[in-house]
Every structure is written in C-alpha cells, then in structure tokens.
Amino acid sequence: MAALSGKAFQKFLELASPHMPILRDSKFKETGVLTPDEFVFAGDFLVYHCPTWRWETGDDKMSKDWLPKDKQFLATRNVPCYQRLKQMQFTEENEVILDEDDPEGGWSILITIWIQRQLKLPILWTI
Secondary structure, eight states: OHHHHHHHHHHHHHHHGGGSOOOOSOBHHHHOBOOHHHHHHHHHHHHHHOTTEEEEOOOGGGOOTTSOTTOSEEEEOOOOOSSOHHHHSOOGGGEEESOTTOTTOOOEEEOOHHHHHHTTOOOOOOO
C-alpha cells in the first residue's frame, strides 16, 4: 500500500511541478521552504562540515534548471552505525518508564546499549 501511495505522490509531483512557481524570496521562517539559493548554501555547509555528504548530479532528464548541474541533490554514504538493528528494536526489556505514578502510564524512553554505554549506565540485559 505504501508503494502505491508513493507512486501516486510521484505522479502528482510530475504533473504539478511544472506549474509550481520557484520561490525567489525567503519564506523559510513562515513555511519551512527553502529558495534554491538557500538550498545550495545549506547543502554546501552540510558537505563542508559532514564528510559523508556529497552533492550529486543525477540523471539529466530529472535535473532541475533552477539548481546548478553539479548540485542537483544531496546524498550520504558510509555513515557509521554503532549498533546492530537487533539492538535498536523495541522490547519491553529496554523500555524505561520515567514517571510510574502518572495515571496515564507515564513517559517512557527506549534505552539502547549504545546510549547506556555513552551515559555510563549499568547494562541490565545482554543480547
């Protein structure tokens, strides 16, 4: 179902994009939408400070003329992950209730082994 809705949204964007105006004046604070210049500036900042991010050119058929040819989209690769997926999955064993006296059940957080090690908390279970 998600794949179908994703394809429908892609088709909508394909049909609507040519008729949408390109934002020229910054409206980021009001709407959260970047102008093309703001997008390139933010992307350059990200690429400079985070070495896993790179600008990509993409397919010529998909390129947008309001963006530089060599800066069509951002991609990240080789991002280190300090946990295995199995360690991040939810189980009742790694859920901690913060306010047990709360009549609605209290706040809960998911504690993973990596977080426990960073905060130097005792590891209460093993995998």
